[in-house]
Amino acid sequence: MFQDIKYLSFGEAGILLEFGSVMDKEINLQIHKTAKWLNDHPFDGFIETVPAYTTLTVLYDPMKFIHFKKSAFELAVEQIRNKLESMPDENSSVGRTIEIPVCYGGDFGPDLxxxxxxxxxxxxxVISIHTEKTYYVYMLGFAPGFPFLGGMAKEIAAPRLSSPRLSIPKGSVGIAGEQTGIYPIETPGGWQLIGRTPTKLFTPDQDHPVLLQAGDQVKFYQITPEEYHAWEAEHEHHD
Structure with a gap:
């Protein structure tokens, strides 16, 4: 795997590691394992990693390499290669499986x-097909804790709305193309809304504000409107 990685310059202080060109669960899992390894075993000048579907961006401080004959890019690539050579080749998953309750249709899912x-x-x-799959969190994007979930059946794929909504309630579960996702906060958006979860995906006042992480797996199950409101009331009470 590591000999196939392409190392591309990404601005003056970044390196783009390209693992492949197609969205693939195994490739994405490898990206998140690599990001975790580099975060846990940083090289001198390392700043942070930014994982995506098929790439991993490594940000570094080029000033750490200013006194060497080689370029900062070349030296940083060498450092990354060295770190990856010592990375164990294990097949264990990095993520958890989290079950998410969803109330489908009606006011909760106006596009069902x-x-x-x-x-x-x-x-x-649509509900049966949506709940029978186990989804993989490829990455978090555009809103805090918004999970881009892969693994949805093509039988329920649907295009984005031609005119995005100005406000989508937090917890809304949507479909865009062959992907499904959950809106963690109230925000504008153009996904087709099929349901809503009372589970909080983003709690900014907590030590770990984001519920889902890249590499996790998600399983949806259907609840009634009564169960939704009971769940919401119970957790509001505990908060």
Whole structure:
């Protein structure tokens, strides 16, 4: 795997490690393992890693390499290669499996019937297909803790809305193309909303504010509106 990585310059203080060109769970898992290894075993000048679907950006301080004949980029690449040579080749998963309750349809999922219509199936079939899969968190993006989930069945794929909503309630579960995701905060957005979870994905006042991490797996299960409100009331009470 590591001999196939391409090292590309990313500005004056970054290196883009390209692991592949297609979205693949095994490649993405390797990216997150590599990011964790570099974070746990930093080289001199290391700042941070930024994982994405098929790439890992490593940010570093070029001033650490200013007194050497080679360029900062070349020296930083050497440092990364050296670190990766000592990385254990293990197959264990880095993530957890987290079950997320969802109330589908109605006010909770106003686009459920539209997604069903697009695919020529019933709303209940959309729910059944959506809950039978286990999803993989490829990355977190655009809003704090927003998980981009891979592994959704093509039978319920649906395009983004032609006109995005100005406000989407937090906890909304949506579909865009062949991906599904959860809005952790109230925000504008263009995904087709099929349901909503009472589970809090982003709690800024906690030590670990983001519930899901890249590399985790997510399993959805259906709850009723009554169960949704009971869950919400119970957790509000505990908070």
């Amino acid at each position: 019937e539209n997604v069903a219509s697009i695919n020529g199936i019933s709303p209940q079939e």
